[in-house]
Amino acid sequence: xxxxxxxxxxxxxxxxxxxxxxxxxxxxxxxxxxxxxxxxxxxxxxxxxxxxxxxxxxxxxxxxxxxxxxxxxxxxxxxxxxxxxxxxxxxxxxxxxxxxxxxxxxxxxxxxxxxxxxxxxxxx
Numbered sequence: 380x381x382x383x384x385x386x387x388x389x390x391x392x393x394x395x396x397x398x399x400x401x402x403x404x405x406x407x408x409x410x411x412x413x414x415x416x417x418x419x420x421x422x423x424x425x426x427x428x429x430x431x432x433x434x435x436x437x438x439x440x441x442x443x444x445x446x447x448x449x450x451x452x453x454x455x456x457x458x459x460x461x462x463x464x465x466x467x468x469x470x471x472x473x474x475x476x477x478x479x480x481x482x483x484x485x486x487x488x489x490x491x492x493x494x495x496x497x498x499x500x501x502x503x
Contacts, residue, residue: 409462410484416461417485421446422454426463426477434474 416422421444428443429435441451455475458464462481466473 406484409481410488412461413463413481413484416457416463419454419457421450422458425451425454426458429464429475430477434476436472436474438472440475 417426424444425440428440432439437452437455440455441448444451455464455466459466459475462478464475465478466475468474
């Protein structure tokens with residue numbers, strides 16, 4: 380599956396909503412998993428599809444893209460391992476939803492760059 384597949388960067392332990400407020404190392408690992416999952420354009424598109432629909436089945440998601448079913452399920456697995464999506468089983472169907480708390484990690488990290496005045500050279 381490549382370097383961004385399930386378990387890349389040790390993200391498997393983060394699935395299921397690990398408490399990210401207590402351990403900075405765990406929070407950084409979660410951010411790394413989220414950023415790695417968002418690095419692929421198909422996964423970003425899948426995430427948007429689920430978000431705008433509110434929830435979607437794997438079949439609905441696969442039907443919107445030109446790639447094969449196994450590719451879709453691998454992308455869903457990466458998103459799930461990063462904690463960006465979660466699923467609920469309804470019989471044989473899995474309904475996927477977005478976990479917005481994980482996306483907040485990216486916003487929080489980007490916040491470090493907001494309204495920051497760079498130091499001029501020689502201002503030591």
